[in-house]
Amino acid sequence: MSDIGIKELARIAGVSTASVSRALSNPERVSKKMRDKVQAAAKRVGYQPNRLGASLRTSRSGNIVAIIPDISDTFNSGVIQSLERAAAERGYSVLFGDTQGIRERELVYGAMVRSRQADGIMVFSHRLPFTAEELQSENFKLPPLVNSCELADSPHIDTSNLPWVSIDNVQAGKDxxxxxxxxxHQNIAVITGDIDSPSTLQRLEGYRQALHAAGIPYREENIFQGAYTLEAGVRITKQVLLAKHRPSAIFCMSDEMAMGCIATLKEHGFGVPEDISVVGFDDIRFAQYLSPPLTTIAQPVEAIGRTCANILIDLIEDVAEPESKHILPHKLVVRASTAAHK
Amino acid sequence: MSDIGIKELARIAGVSTASVSRALSNPERVSKKMRDKVQAAAKRVGYQPNRLGASLRTSRSGNIVAIIPDISDTFNSGVIQSLERAAAERGYSVLFGDTQGIRERELVYGAMVRSRQADGIMVFSHRLPFTAEELQSENFKLPPLVNSCELADSPHIDTSNLPWVSIDNVQAGKDxxxxxxxxxHQNIAVITGDIDSPSTLQRLEGYRQALHAAGIPYREENIFQGAYTLEAGVRITKQVLLAKHRPSAIFCMSDEMAMGCIATLKEHGFGVPEDISVVGFDDIRFAQYLSPPLTTIAQPVEAIGRTCANILIDLIEDVAEPESKHILPHKLVVRASTAAHK
DNA sequence: TCTATATTGGAAAACGTTTACCATTAGTGT
DNA sequence: ACACTAATGGTAAACGTTTTCCAATATAGA
Structure with missing residues (x-):
C-alpha cells in the first residue's frame, strides 16, 4: 500500500511534485495531457495523498467537530446522522464528541479547532465549549461555530449573535x-426539559401564551421540572400523579419523556388518553408505534442536521454571513394519545 | 488566540524548540526547572500545539474512524457512545461515518487510514471498507481494524482471523x-435481521438448536426474513399474521423490530402476550417502557463499545495480539411480553 | 580536584503536502 | 518569421511539529 509520496510519484510520472499536486487537487489548472499522465501513474501505483501533509500546509483539516450531550438520545442521533451526511457531501468529516454534559469534555472538543484538528464547531449543548478565561482573553477569536437550538447566554459573550438553526420553540410549545x-383540557401539566436549556424555556413560554390566549390561569404547580430523558419522564410523572388537582393532560417536552410518562400512567392504572392526554415533542420515529401512538410536535430532524452542516461549512469557507439564523418549520402531529376532555 | 507556534514560544521562553516540545509532550524527559519555565510560558501566551504538525511528524493522527450503517439505531448509538468515551479516555477522537449501507461511503471511510486521517478502523457493517481490487493487491496491508459482531466473510480475505468483539449470538438466540x-410455545416464528448479517445467521442457528433440543420440528415457513429496523418489524409482522398456522410466539431479532411487531399485533387486535408472545433482542433502553414491557436478550452495550475501542487502540499501539476475540456476556431479561401458551 | 559518566539542551532535518515565484514553452496576430 | 501574450511546468520554501544527533553541563566516584 501507501508508502509512496508525492515526490516518488512525481519521479515515476516524470514530472515535478508541483504538477502532481496540481493534477490531483486542481485538475483544471493543468493541461489534459499532464492530468492524464499523473492520474494514470497515481492509479497504477495506488497513490493515496496524505491528508495530514495537505492539511498542515493549507491549515484546513476538513473536519468539523460536533459537541453533543448524548448521542443515544433518539432526536440527537437523528440530527447527527443528517449532519454527517450533509458534511460528507461537502467533503467534511465529523469528529464527534459525546460529552455527557461533562464540562471537561466539552472543553477538550472546543479546543480542537485551535489545535487544527477541526475547522469548525457544531454545538448541541447549552454552553460554549470555552472557559471563561478564554472568552475574556482579548486575543480570543471565536472559531466558526453554529449552535442548534440549545445555546444559552454566556456572561462573557453575546451568544444571541451566533449563527443558529432551530424551530420556533415558543410557537411549537404553544401549538x-x-x-x-x-x-x-383546562388543567394541563407540563414536564419540562433541562431547566437551563433555552428550548425548555421557550417551550414553556409557548405553554404560557397558549393558556393566556385561552384565558386559562397559569398555575405554578402545574410546571414540573424534568430533563430530556426517558427516566425523567417516569420519575416526574409520578409527581404529577401526586398533585392535589390532578391534571387531565400532560405536555412532555420530548417524546422520550412522553414515553416514560405514558408507561408510568398505565402502570398506575390511568388510561391514555381516556383519563389523561399526553402530548410529546420531537416526533422521533418510535412515536407512532407507541401505544397509544403519540401526539407530538414533529421537528424537521433531517433539515436541522443538514442546515447545521451547511451553515457551518459556509462559515468555514467564508461564504456565509456570520450571523445567519435559520428557523425551520415544525408541525403538530395528532395521533391517539390525546382526546377530548370529558 | 493561537497564532504562535513552537518556535515563537521557544524564543519567548528563552529555550530551544526541542526543549519546548519535550517539556510539553514528554515532561519527564526534562528537568523540573525547564518544565516549569516552558509550561508557564505556554500558559501565559495561550499556546496551543498544532496537532496537524505533530501528526504529520509522528504519522499518528489520534483518530479512529467508526463505520456504522445507521447511527439512529438505538443499539448502535449506544455502542458508539461508549466507544467514543473509551477512546477519549485513551486520547483518541472518533471520526464517525454513518454509511446508510452505501458502499461508496464505506470506501471513503475505509480510505481514511491510508490517507492518515485515522489510525484505525472500527467496522460495524457486514463488509470490509475496501474494494476487491485493494484487497487483492499484493502490497495491500490491512490497517488496524476491529469488527463488532457483523463482519461477513469476504472472498478475498479471511475475515475470521480479524479481531472482533461480540456476544455469543448462537447461544443468545437459543436462550x-x-x-x-x-x-x-411450539409454533414459534422468527423475524430475522438482514439476512446477509452474520449475527442474524447465528441467532437463527440458535433458534434451530433450541427447537432441536426440545424435539420440535423446524419449519421453514416460520422463518420470516426482515431487517433490523422498526419498519421491517411492522411490515413482516403482517406477513406473520397471514400465516396458515399462525404462531403463538414471535422471536424478533432486535428490539426495534419487536416494537414494530407489537404495535402491529395490537393494531390487528392481538393481545401481547395473551394471544401472542414476543421476545426481542438488544434490550435498548426503551424496552422496559413498552407496553407490555419487552422480554428480550440484553446485550452489554457499554462493554461492547468499550472493548472495541480498547482492542482497536491496543492494535494501533501494538500492544494487542492481532487476532484477539472477545465474547461478552448476554442475558435473557424476562418481562411481560411473553407468557405461557394456553 | 580530576576524570568518567549521566543528564540535559540545542541545531537541524524530516514528515508530505501546497503554492509563490519564475522560466519555459506554446499560441496568436502581424 | 517575429514579437508578444497566455499557458504550462518546475524549484524551492513553507506549514508546525518531533526527534536524531551531538555538545555542554551537572553529577558522582576516586
Whole structure:
C-alpha cells in the first residue's frame, strides 16, 4: 500500500511534485495531457495523498467537530446522522464528541479547532465549549461555530449573535398546548426539559401564551421540572400523579419523556388518553408505534442536521454571513394519545 | 488566540524548540526547572500545539474512524457512545461515518487510514471498507481494524482471523427461543435481521438448536426474513399474521423490530402476550417502557463499545495480539411480553 | 580536584503536502 | 518569421511539529 509520496510519484510520472499536486487537487489548472499522465501513474501505483501533509500546509483539516450531550438520545442521533451526511457531501468529516454534559469534555472538543484538528464547531449543548478565561482573553477569536437550538447566554459573550438553526420553540410549545386546550383540557401539566436549556424555556413560554390566549390561569404547580430523558419522564410523572388537582393532560417536552410518562400512567392504572392526554415533542420515529401512538410536535430532524452542516461549512469557507439564523418549520402531529376532555 | 507556534514560544521562553516540545509532550524527559519555565510560558501566551504538525511528524493522527450503517439505531448509538468515551479516555477522537449501507461511503471511510486521517478502523457493517481490487493487491496491508459482531466473510480475505468483539449470538438466540419453549410455545416464528448479517445467521442457528433440543420440528415457513429496523418489524409482522398456522410466539431479532411487531399485533387486535408472545433482542433502553414491557436478550452495550475501542487502540499501539476475540456476556431479561401458551 | 559518566539542551532535518515565484514553452496576430 | 501574450511546468520554501544527533553541563566516584 501507501508508502509512496508525492515526490516518488512525481519521479515515476516524470514530472515535478508541483504538477502532481496540481493534477490531483486542481485538475483544471493543468493541461489534459499532464492530468492524464499523473492520474494514470497515481492509479497504477495506488497513490493515496496524505491528508495530514495537505492539511498542515493549507491549515484546513476538513473536519468539523460536533459537541453533543448524548448521542443515544433518539432526536440527537437523528440530527447527527443528517449532519454527517450533509458534511460528507461537502467533503467534511465529523469528529464527534459525546460529552455527557461533562464540562471537561466539552472543553477538550472546543479546543480542537485551535489545535487544527477541526475547522469548525457544531454545538448541541447549552454552553460554549470555552472557559471563561478564554472568552475574556482579548486575543480570543471565536472559531466558526453554529449552535442548534440549545445555546444559552454566556456572561462573557453575546451568544444571541451566533449563527443558529432551530424551530420556533415558543410557537411549537404553544401549538402543543393549544391542541390540548381545543380538546377541552383546562388543567394541563407540563414536564419540562433541562431547566437551563433555552428550548425548555421557550417551550414553556409557548405553554404560557397558549393558556393566556385561552384565558386559562397559569398555575405554578402545574410546571414540573424534568430533563430530556426517558427516566425523567417516569420519575416526574409520578409527581404529577401526586398533585392535589390532578391534571387531565400532560405536555412532555420530548417524546422520550412522553414515553416514560405514558408507561408510568398505565402502570398506575390511568388510561391514555381516556383519563389523561399526553402530548410529546420531537416526533422521533418510535412515536407512532407507541401505544397509544403519540401526539407530538414533529421537528424537521433531517433539515436541522443538514442546515447545521451547511451553515457551518459556509462559515468555514467564508461564504456565509456570520450571523445567519435559520428557523425551520415544525408541525403538530395528532395521533391517539390525546382526546377530548370529558 | 493561537497564532504562535513552537518556535515563537521557544524564543519567548528563552529555550530551544526541542526543549519546548519535550517539556510539553514528554515532561519527564526534562528537568523540573525547564518544565516549569516552558509550561508557564505556554500558559501565559495561550499556546496551543498544532496537532496537524505533530501528526504529520509522528504519522499518528489520534483518530479512529467508526463505520456504522445507521447511527439512529438505538443499539448502535449506544455502542458508539461508549466507544467514543473509551477512546477519549485513551486520547483518541472518533471520526464517525454513518454509511446508510452505501458502499461508496464505506470506501471513503475505509480510505481514511491510508490517507492518515485515522489510525484505525472500527467496522460495524457486514463488509470490509475496501474494494476487491485493494484487497487483492499484493502490497495491500490491512490497517488496524476491529469488527463488532457483523463482519461477513469476504472472498478475498479471511475475515475470521480479524479481531472482533461480540456476544455469543448462537447461544443468545437459543436462550430467547428456549424461553418461549419453556412457556409451552411450539409454533414459534422468527423475524430475522438482514439476512446477509452474520449475527442474524447465528441467532437463527440458535433458534434451530433450541427447537432441536426440545424435539420440535423446524419449519421453514416460520422463518420470516426482515431487517433490523422498526419498519421491517411492522411490515413482516403482517406477513406473520397471514400465516396458515399462525404462531403463538414471535422471536424478533432486535428490539426495534419487536416494537414494530407489537404495535402491529395490537393494531390487528392481538393481545401481547395473551394471544401472542414476543421476545426481542438488544434490550435498548426503551424496552422496559413498552407496553407490555419487552422480554428480550440484553446485550452489554457499554462493554461492547468499550472493548472495541480498547482492542482497536491496543492494535494501533501494538500492544494487542492481532487476532484477539472477545465474547461478552448476554442475558435473557424476562418481562411481560411473553407468557405461557394456553 | 580530576576524570568518567549521566543528564540535559540545542541545531537541524524530516514528515508530505501546497503554492509563490519564475522560466519555459506554446499560441496568436502581424 | 517575429514579437508578444497566455499557458504550462518546475524549484524551492513553507506549514508546525518531533526527534536524531551531538555538545555542554551537572553529577558522582576516586
Amino acid at each position: 402543543a398546548v393549544t391542541h390540548l386546550i381545543e380538546l377541552g | 430467547a427461543v428456549t424461553h418461549l419453549i419453556e412457556l409451552g
